[in-house]
Amino acid sequence: MNAVSIGPLRAAKPADVDSLLDRVFGADRRRRTAYRIRDGMTAIDDLSFAAFDRGGALVGSLQCWPAALDGEVPVILVGPVAVEPALQREGIGRAMMDRMIAAADYLGSDPLVLIGDPEYYGRFFGFESHWTREWTVPGPVERRRLLARVPEGITLPAEGHLGPRR
Template identity: 50%
Template sequence: MATIIPLADVDPALVEQVLDTAFEPERHTRTAYRLREGTEWLQALSFAALDDDDMLAGTIQCWPVALTDPTGRAHPLIMVGPVAVLPHAQGLGYGQALMTASLTVIDPRAPLPQVLIGDPEYYGRFFGFSAAHTAGWTLPGPWAPERLLCRTANPAVLPQEGMLGPWRG
């Protein structure tokens, strides 16, 4: 069973090791990294999973991003991820536990829409993410449109078109 702790309680070097192991050091060239350039991860929404031996098994970070519509207005969103689980711990529920921890902390009275780049079947089935509202969005680099997913209680707040990038507000 995973023990979930605040990511801020983990040595940043260990977090980087988990990310490098889960995604390879080339991860910094991915479009997802460009979406959060110059921002700091949201400590209240970011967690680590420890295994039964209290060893780091996985992490999740959430980031402030914005969708800038064609008029130049920035609409704040929460970017969920990366969700990183060490290879030996994958398939054991750590990723689900980390996602659940992050999404549960989001204030239900005024939740910002959440966005991620990931497997639509997995994130849709377990967490309600969908590409239904992201078809007109663009990103600052290559991406597979079917993997750009959003989760929101009120889709009417989402612009149909815009450029996703770091939150500068």
């Protein structure tokens, strides 16, 4: 991994985060299902992180959002996880995920949910799709990519609609 430091996302300028997200996911990213799931929510400060290079430039961001199943069962939506395209595959995203999961475990957070590659997020972080098979979301999603990481001793409903926590 390049020499980067991981810190709270609040240390990054919001305009820099938006610019990074546009470079990584495209300017039309706001139409994605994940944006609908977290519509109107504010990112969770204690679980949102940024990666900065030696010069202090933002090279990665990870945001977490309050969400809920059927408006009642609290979960945390993870993402987007973004890394500067030229620096992808250097461990920056993984380092931010490790930091976020450590913080979530320390804080005793609600279950974590994300839309992403099941092989990657399963292998490295323990996310699984068996929790989410019958869930609905406010938009299109490839079923196998809707994943959850559930703390020991907690169970989630087999069915429900995932959306913003109100």
